[in-house]
Amino acid sequence: MDIKDIRSQFPILDQEVNGNPLVYLDSAATSQKPFQVIEAVNKYYREDNSNVHRGVHTLGTRATDAYEGAREKVRKFINASSIEEVIFTRGTTTSLNTVAVSYARANLHEGDEIVITYMEHHSNIIPWQQAAKVTGATLKYIPLQEDGTISLDDVRANITPNTKIVAIAKVSNVLGVINPIKDIAKIAHENGAIMVVDGAQGVPHMKIDVQDLDCDFLAFSGHKMCAPTGIGVLYGKKHLLENMEPVEFGGEMIDFVNLYDSTWKELPWKFEGGTPIIAGAIGLGAAIDFLEEVGLDQIAAHEHHLAAYALEKLSAVPGLTIFGPKDPAKRAGLVTFNLNDVHPHDVATVLDAEGIAVRAGHHCAQPLMKWLKQTATARASFYLYNTENDVDKLVEGLLKTKEYFSDVF
CATH class of the missing domain: 3.40.640.10 (Type I PLP-dependent aspartate aminotransferase-like (Major domain))
Incomplete structure (x- = not known):
């Protein structure tokens, strides 16, 4: 089953949010459901x-x-x-x-x-x-x-x-x-x-x-x-x-x-x-x-590829800090980050205006936030239905967020 076939099984992905195609990057919070479920x-x-x-x-x-x-x-x-x-x-x-x-x-x-x-x-x-x-x-x-x-x-x-x-x-x-x-x-x-x-x-x-x-x-x-x-x-x-x-x-x-x-x-x-x-x-x-039917090994390989791709692309965003291992071999399919001095909730709000769903907050891990010396972070998490294009949209959205708050302040 290729990625187009997989995505076609998830009806919720075929919609617009705030006038933009939905980019769902919050599967660590909850995944979407395919037709057969x-x-x-x-x-x-x-x-x-x-x-x-x-x-x-x-x-x-x-x-x-x-x-x-x-x-x-x-x-x-x-x-x-x-x-x-x-x-x-x-x-x-x-x-x-x-x-x-x-x-x-x-x-x-x-x-x-x-x-x-x-x-x-x-x-x-x-x-x-x-x-x-x-x-x-x-x-x-x-x-x-x-x-x-x-x-x-x-x-x-x-x-x-x-x-x-x-x-x-x-x-x-x-x-x-x-x-x-x-x-x-x-x-x-x-x-x-x-x-x-x-x-x-x-x-x-x-x-x-x-x-x-x-x-x-x-x-x-x-x-x-x-x-x-x-x-x-x-x-x-x-x-x-x-x-x-x-x-x-x-x-x-x-x-x-x-x-x-x-x-x-x-x-x-x-x-x-x-x-x-x-x-x-x-x-x-x-x-x-x-x-x-998709295959757990295929899912793991797909997410590993997306995580590596996301680390590469997000690392090029000025002012963005990524938390966790920089080596994609040491991590699963999610990337947690902060953007300059912009609060993660503000980052998530601007991204939502672009149709991009990410998670922001302490992620029910406050001791870890204290260890990271952060009060909150933003998180993009991937699953079998995500694509490189979703990562590209996230990067575009973060650049718009950075530009927006540069103008505000």
């Missing part, structure tokens, strides 16, 4: 709308088959050992919180350590802050190199026999850094710790094999990988999940309820209390089908 969700509501697992009627059976079929697609997509290791959640945040509440609070004690990095999204910081407060554990940060990467020497220096949990993003949502999770997991396991991976920015863009990485938990969101919002996944090794308690209680996750005690269903359903996100899971299954 939209149709899969529509079909469920049009033809199969029913609750799952409970009914024996035809609609209930079809809905259940589609929902559980999506779980199997996820299992294959990340190479989990069994569907028992694939839990549907509301997204990366819910998945990470589930581990922090159900696993961390039950297993941590005073003197234990949780190790993370300065580049983490708030969703991979706050749950561990709270777990540390409740248990008396210590939260430690692996320092960053000058270009925003982490060194394995620093990893080894900060992970000790007291470390019980290491939680790190596969890809930074600000710096684009691709972290060596497999190597970090090995170091964590050598010290008796578990490895938790925030896969929100990694799973949509490159092939992730949980068995090869040997991570203990992996969290990711559907909406960043062409699926609907409100659906995500928590992968966990079976032996860990079996010894964890649910964090939500009610329908769907129970086996038997007595007056004063209850028992839970087996994995993975004991973690899926209440009516699940049926349409979202079906949409996620359709998104996985689409991404695999």
